[in-house]
Amino acid sequence: MNTHGYITNTPVYNKFWTFSNPHFQRYIALLQGHVPTMHEDFTYVEVGCGNAFSLCVNAAANPNAKFVGLDFMPEYIDEGWKYVDMLGLKNVELMKADVSKVFGVPEADFVFTHGFLSWVAPDIRTALYEFIGSTLKPGGIAFTSYDSMPGSAHRQTIHHIAQSYRESFADATDRIKTTYDFLNFLHQHKSHFTLQNNFIVKDIASGLHDPETTAHLFGNEWKILIIFFLWSLSFNRNSPICLADDRSLIFFS
DSSP: OOOOOOOSSSSOOOOOOOOOOOOHHHHHHHHTTOOOOOOOOOOOOOOEEEOOOHHHHHHHOOSSSSSEEESSHHHHHHHHHHHHHHHTTEEEEEEEEEETOOOOOEEEEEEESSHHHHHSSSSHHHHHHHHHHHHHHEEEEEEEEOOOOTTTHHHHHHHHHHHHHHTTTTSSSHHHHHHHHHHHHHTTOEEEEHHHHHHHHHHHHHHHHHHHHHHHHHHHOOOOOOOOOHHHHHHHGGOOEEEOOOSSEEEOO
């Protein structure tokens, strides 16, 4: 299986992402003067859904809507079905699919991804753009979170350090533990690199506390910091309306 540079030997983490909530996304759109189409039986697609933890929470809160989760990792999808069965959800469909080769996905009122653009190879990012262009309904919302310049510039350094341990540690979690031990050593010895960058210090604390979660941020082959203006131009053919900050982008068809 082609993993497109994404780690496959580290368990996916359970966490609900507030911004995955379709009503939150619509609220942001309304604040900006855009009124997206909204009805109870909307269709919501998450690309790179992992074990579908957030997807299932949203599905349980919106029983009349349809939720579709896509992920190329069979283990994640199998775990997701356990949540679906445990909660008795009837409005969820999970698909083992590569976004560059996926078929049979319904048109969607919402398309959501978290971290996806920062963690995959360039050709897969292009495939995501094309997927959104062909899947999002008129008046729909696509929301993606990602690491971008300049706010996440320090994370590129963390990624480079983690990649330097790639040959020594096959397991991504072990690479991350070693990376953060090294960064913590620098901080404890008052390195200018850490003293002058509060974001690094915060990431050190979270990395030491939860290396498995952090492995998904920095253990992949790719770590792309996206510049908003360049990224929005790549959607020019779809003519989206774009809203952005240094962490995420929401755009409308």
